Amino acid sequence: MEVDQEIVKLKTALNSFYSQVVTINRRPLLTTISDANIVLNALKDSLNAEEKVESKAIIDDRIAKLEAGIAEANGVHETKSVTQGQLNEAEAKLKILIEEGYAELDAHNKYKVELSIAEDRVNNAVAGEGDGQYLQSDIDALKASITKSKSDYEIAKTVEEVKSITESLIKSVKDFEAKVIVVNKESLANAISDAEEIAKDADGKYYASAIEVFINEINNAKAIFNDENASQSSVNNAIESLLNVQAKLLESIIPDKTELKSLVNDANALVKKLEAYDSLKDLKEELSSVIKNANVVIENEDATVEQIAEVINSLKDTIRKANDSIKGFESVSKSELQDTIDKAEALNKKDYTKNSYSVLEEAIKEAKKLISKNDVTQSEVDAATARINNAMNKLVKINQDNNGGNNNGGSNNNGSNNSGSNNNGSNNNGGSNNSGNNNSSNNNNLPQTGGASPIVTLVLGSAVAAVGGLFLKKKK
Numbered sequence: 001m002e003v004d005q006e007i008v009k010l011k012t013a014l015n016s017f018y019s020q021v022v023t024i025n026r027r028p029l030l031t032t033i034s035d036a037n038i039v040l041n042a043l044k045d046s047l048n049a050e051e052k053v054e055s056k057a058i059i060d061d062r063i064a065k066l067e068a069g070i071a072e073a074n075g076v077h078e079t080k081s082v083t084q085g086q087l088n089e090a091e092a093k094l095k096i097l098i099e100e101g102y103a104e105l106d107a108h109n110k111y112k113v114e115l116s117i118a119e120d121r122v123n124n125a126v127a128g129e130g131d132g133q134y135l136q137s138d139i140d141a142l143k144a145s146i147t148k149s150k151s152d153y154e155i156a157k158t159v160e161e162v163k164s165i166t167e168s169l170i171k172s173v174k175d176f177e178a179k180v181i182v183v184n185k186e187s188l189a190n191a192i193s194d195a196e197e198i199a200k201d202a203d204g205k206y207y208a209s210a211i212e213v214f215i216n217e218i219n220n221a222k223a224i225f226n227d228e229n230a231s232q233s234s235v236n237n238a239i240e241s242l243l244n245v246q247a248k249l250l251e252s253i254i255p256d257k258t259e260l261k262s263l264v265n266d267a268n269a270l271v272k273k274l275e276a277y278d279s280l281k282d283l284k285e286e287l288s289s290v291i292k293n294a295n296v297v298i299e300n301e302d303a304t305v306e307q308i309a310e311v312i313n314s315l316k317d318t319i320r321k322a323n324d325s326i327k328g329f330e331s332v333s334k335s336e337l338q339d340t341i342d343k344a345e346a347l348n349k350k351d352y353t354k355n356s357y358s359v360l361e362e363a364i365k366e367a368k369k370l371i372s373k374n375d376v377t378q379s380e381v382d383a384a385t386a387r388i389n390n391a392m393n394k395l396v397k398i399n400q401d402n403n404g405g406n407n408n409g410g411s412n413n414n415g416s417n418n419s420g421s422n423n424n425g426s427n428n429n430g431g432s433n434n435s436g437n438n439n440s441s442n443n444n445n446l447p448q449t450g451g452a453s454p455i456v457t458l459v460l461g462s463a464v465a466a467v468g469g470l471f472l473k474k475k476k
Contacts, residue, residue, distance in 0.1 A: 024084040027132055029077050029091040034124075036070050036094055038116045039101045042109045055104075062101040069097040107159045111166040115153075118146050118173045125176075129231035131183035138179045145172035183232045185225050191239050192221050195246055202249070207301060210252035217245040255305045257298055263315045264298070267291045270322050277329060277375040283322055290318045332378045334371055337385045341367050344388050353396045360391035 040063065047059045076082055076090040105113065122143055127136040149169045156162050195218045202211045224230045224238040267287055274284035294311045297303045344364050349357055367384040370376045 024082070024087060026077055026087060029073060029087050029094075031124075032091045032094050032098070033070060033073050033077065034120055035117055036066060036073070036098050038113055038120065039098050039105075040066050040070065042105055042113045042116075043101050046105055046109050059104050062097075062104050066097050066101045069094045107162045107166070111149075111153060111162055111169070114166050114169045114173070115146065115149060118142060118149075118169055118176075121173055121176060122146065126229070128229060129181055129183075129233070130227070130229035131181060131185070132228060133181045134176070134179060135181070138176060142172055142176040145169060181232075183230060183235055185230075185235055188221060188225050188235050188239050188242075191242050192218060192225060195221070195242055198246065198249070205254060206249055207252045207254060210249045214245050214249045217242050254301075255303065255308045257303075257308060260294060260298060260308055260312050260315070263312060263319065264291055264294050267294075267315055267319055270319060273326060274322060277326065278373075279375040280322070280325055283318075283325060287318045287322055290314050329375050329377075332376060332381055334376075334381055337367055337381050337388075338371060340385050340388045341371070344392055347392070347395070351397055351399075353398060356391075356394060356396040360388065360395065363387045363391045 043059055043063050043066065047056060047063065050056050050059060073090045073094045076086055079086070102110065102113065122139060125139045125142075126133045127139060128134075146169070149165050149172075152165045152168075153162065156165060195214070199211070199215060199218060202214065206214075221238045221242045224234055227234075230238075268291060271284055271287055271291070274280050274287065277284075290311070294315055297307055297311045300307075341364055344360055347360075352360075363384070367388055370381055370384050
């Protein structure tokens with residue numbers, strides 16, 4: 001982490017340094033200084049030959065001023081932090097002093113000055129295609145002009161002829177200087193400036209590998225810009241190369257993975273939620289697989305926008321599917337089923353027959369399983385509710401079951417009472433007491449549930465006795 005921070009600081013420092021570097025052209029001032037020295041030497045030669053005191057004073061003044069001007073121009077030229085404006089100003093001031101000194105020379109010394117300047121141009125000319133350079137053919141043309149001027153000067157007889165030779169030489173030098181190769185680096189400078197602005201904010205926005213290539217290409221472009229021998233074609237190539245690399249950098253923008261990371265967090269939480277639903281096991285595994293693929297993309301520094309978008313869509317689809325499935329289960333209402341279970345469990349098991357209550361118990365048991373499960377449907381819950389209600393409706397009470405049996409038993413008891421020696425003729429003759437005794441004895445042995453009460457038996461016995469009495473009276 002500390003190493004990365006130091007790299008960022010270094011890059012920032014380099015960008016700051018490069019932004020302050022300005023390439024200036026010192027060549028014109030250097031050429032003017034050379035011309036001034038040629039004129040200075042000519043003035044000194046002229047001073048020695050001059051006999052007039054007034055003329056000597058003027059020449060001596062020009063020499064002093066020119067020497068001071070040359071010294072000042074050299075100081076500006078050697079200054080490292082000089083601006084192009086300062087260089088241009090020093091050159092202009094020195095040219096004025098050259099003209100003033102040149103004006104004090106006679107025709108022959110002026111020719112010698114122009115000859116020296118022409119020879120200086122040839123000697124310092126660099127053949128090539130770089131900025132400030134000349135084609136070899138142009139250099140050769142100036143050489144030929146110099147040779148011709150020398151030949152013409154040797155046979156010149158008048159001052160006018162010397163002046164004409166001098167003017168011709170001046171023209172040749174001007175023509176030569178006009179043919180200097182000028183390499184236009186303005187477009188390259190603009191391209192470098194734009195690239196540096198992009199590089200300042202590149203860290204964290206573009207992939208590190210692309211940034212490294214981009215920085216190297218900026219440095220290559222600067223090398224071409226600072227190369228005095230660089231041709232226009234090399235400058236143009238540097239511009240094209242820098243723009244191409246810049247375009248690739250802009251294409252290598254690091255996609256925003258914020259949404260993807262947020263979706264992964266949501267999906268992880270959803271996986272835990274899906275664990276509560278056994279029937280959604282396959283969906284949980286599917287979502288886990290999508291999360292795994294998403295994490296691979298997150299860790300991949302070279303992941304493209306398309307790759308991130310694809311895994312985001314996959315996550316969204318699977319999350320939506322899982323949420324819909326869970327929502328379907330969460331919307332199931334179990335309140336009615338729970339109420340029905342509570343109602344059924346409030347019944348007293350002892351009040352009902354074993355067979356009928358066992359059906360209810362089984363229904364309650366199955367219903368409770370549904371209550372404890374998360375992944376149940378509303379139809380399953382409704383069916384369980386209906387099953388319990390149906391079981392309760394079919395419950396059979398133990399009292400109702402015994403009444404039916406006791407009635408049959410009463411019939412049996414009456415049969416047994418009427419059978420045997422007790423129901424013979426002597427019993428009938430015995431009157432109501434025997435009948436009452438027998439009924440009373442038999443009633444004591446019957447179950448209390450479902451049988452005839454003693455009062456009913458007594459009433460029936462009395463009625464039989466009365467009917468018997470009436471029957472006897474009529475017979476008498």
